[in-house]
Amino acid sequence: MNEVAEDVGEERPLRADAARNREKILTAASRVFAERGLDATLDDIAEAADVGVATVYRRFPDKDALVLALFEDAIDELAALAARAAASENSWEGFVSFLEVMLERQCDNRGLRDVFTGSPYAQERMEAAKQRIGPAFSALIARAQADGYLRSDVNEGDILAIEMMISSLGGAKGGDAALWRRYLAIALDGLVVRREWTRELPPSPSLEVIIAALHVSKGVHRPHAKPHAG
Amino acid sequence: MNEVAEDVGEERPLRADAARNREKILTAASRVFAERGLDATLDDIAEAADVGVATVYRRFPDKDALVLALFEDAIDELAALAARAAASENSWEGFVSFLEVMLERQCDNRGLRDVFTGSPYAQERMEAAKQRIGPAFSALIARAQADGYLRSDVNEGDILAIEMMISSLGGAKGGDAALWRRYLAIALDGLVVRREWTRELPPSPSLEVIIAALHVSKGVHRPHAKPHAG
DNA sequence: CAGGATCCGGAGGACATCGCTCCACTTGTT
DNA sequence: AACAAGTGGAGCGATGTCCTCCGGATCCTG
Structure with missing residues (x-):
């Protein structure tokens, strides 16, 4: 538990409406960042929170502070989950469940x-937070390898890379399961020592779904669309 | 072979210096687009070609035309390669070699x-060009499955998705081989029916290399870096 | 319920970027 | 030499982003 842009101790309690707005901002920011990524504007967030931009900037000195408030704890929670997974009974299940x-x-x-992926917002603190996942993550992998589940010719960087590659497809749905479940299953079949230890593939998507997912995965900005072509 | 913004037949041969510049532009554009992606500015390309912007726009009416001139043939060549791979003796080797x-x-x-990934430049023609790869690609997969090499519970969308996921890591090098070779090998181990049909993993990268690759993979734009923070 | 501290909203300033054009000047060609 | 063809780069207009300003609304205290 840290205090980033929280009200600092008891120094000056927020006025009721201000506190209310602060919550609205956090809620909206959480939604907007989740949907559109960190590139979303504070103006966008203000609009989504049904609040003026100035109100956002009054509560959070800049975008970094807002990002920090929203994501630092989330990452620490992932670190805790990694630690728990690393301590789980079956090392393969721990490995898979953390992924x-x-x-x-x-x-x-x-x-x-x-x-x-290392966005520039609140970079330092975020980098530090991410590193707090590292030890448990390494342990997870080492144990799965020591127990003969995970092939021994891969390292933690590989697992990280694979995890990020799969997540690059985003949360698109094909059938009723998210696509990442399918590609994780295939990746695991490539990572496990014996195939029979893995599960069946989740339902398959249509080609259209894939293509749509690829299109959105690279960000949704249209680049200016020819202003005055006359 | 199509003519996009090429000199139209014999109608008006370019002046010597103009033709020279046209080549310089194509060369520079090829390099700049390859390095920085289609988001690179025509101004960037002009600079790289050691030529004024106007010269670029005189030779290619707009960015779309330049993109088309550079990439349409490249895609048609991939279609041809897919067809050749689909006709190769061993269907698994054909499949792997095309990937x-x-x-x-x-x-x-x-x-x-x-x-x-469906960038908006020259979208229509590019979409059409990409579709010319489709049939051979499907055939490639169907044959590898029919021959019992490729697992039967995946479809062409899956393969496309996997290919794009791997390429999202970019051309980063770890050791002396490009990273994609390593992750393709792992993916193939998850896709093949019998593991002994696949090769050994290319050399492993360090964690730093992976992290660097992730950072660049999402594009290199720094978002404004706090202009006047006073 | 008065009055002051606190907080609000949204217009807009400062700056950046991008696609593209204008036009005074230079160069190639005949 | 003369003229068409070609050149470069300043700069226009549109768009986007971060953040501030300030007149006015709102809350809390006494």
Whole structure:
């Protein structure tokens, strides 16, 4: 528990409406960042919160502070989950379940994914937070390898890379399961030592779904669309 | 072979210096798009070509035309390669070799990757060009499945998705081989029916390399960096 | 319920970027 | 030499982003 832009102790309690607005801002920011990623404007967030931009800037000195308030704890929670997974009874299940948690959260939340790909917002603190996942993550992998589940010729960087590659497809749905479940299953079949330890593939998507997912995965900005072409 | 913004037949041969500049522009554009993706500015390209912006716009009516001139043939060549792979003796080798070609080109060329993720430049023609790969691609997969190499519970959308996910890591090098080779190998181990049909993993990268690759993979734009914070 | 501290909203300033054009000047060609 | 063809780069207009200003509304205290 840290205090980033929280009200600092008891120094000056917020006025009722201000506190209310602060919550509205956090709620809206959480939603907007999740949907559109960290590139979303504070203006966008203000609008979504049904609040003026100035109100946002009064409560959070800048975008970094807002990002920090929203994501630092989320990352620490992931670190805790990694630690729990590393201590789970079956090392393979721990390994898989942590990948699932990471993917689920990153795919549901473009903002979180942006944090992991190293977006420039609140960079230092975020980098530090991410490193707090490291030890448990390494342990998770080492144990799954020591127990003969995870192939021994991969390292933690590989797992990270694979996790990020899969999450790059975003949270698109094909059938009723998210696509990442399917590609995680395939990746695990490539990572596990014996295939029979893995599960069946989740339902398959249509080609259209894939293509749509690829289109959105690279961000949704249209680049200026020819202003005065006469 | 099409003529996009080429000199139209014999109608008006370009002046010597103009023709020279046209080549310089194409060369520079090819390099700049490959390095920085289709978001690169025509101003960037002009600078790289050591030529004024106007010269670029005189030779290519707009960015779309330049993109088209550079990438349409490249995509048609990929279609031809897909057809050749689909006709190769061993269907698994054909399948793998086509994936390798796609990945190699997309990782060496951010612009080409942008085309495949559906960038808005020259969209229609590019979409049409990409569809010309489709039939051979499907055949490739169907044959690898029919021959019992490729697992039967995946479809062409899956393969496309996997190919794009891997290429999202870009052409970063870890050791001396490009990273995509390693992750393609793992993916193939998850896709093949019997593991002994696949090769060993290419050399492993360090964690730093992976992290660096993730950082660049999402584009290199710094978002404004706090202009007047006083 | 008065009065002051606190907070609000949204217009807009400062700056950046991008696609593209204008036009005074230079160069190639005949 | 003469003229068409070509050149470069300042700069226009549109768009986008971060953040501030300030007249007015709102809350809380006494």
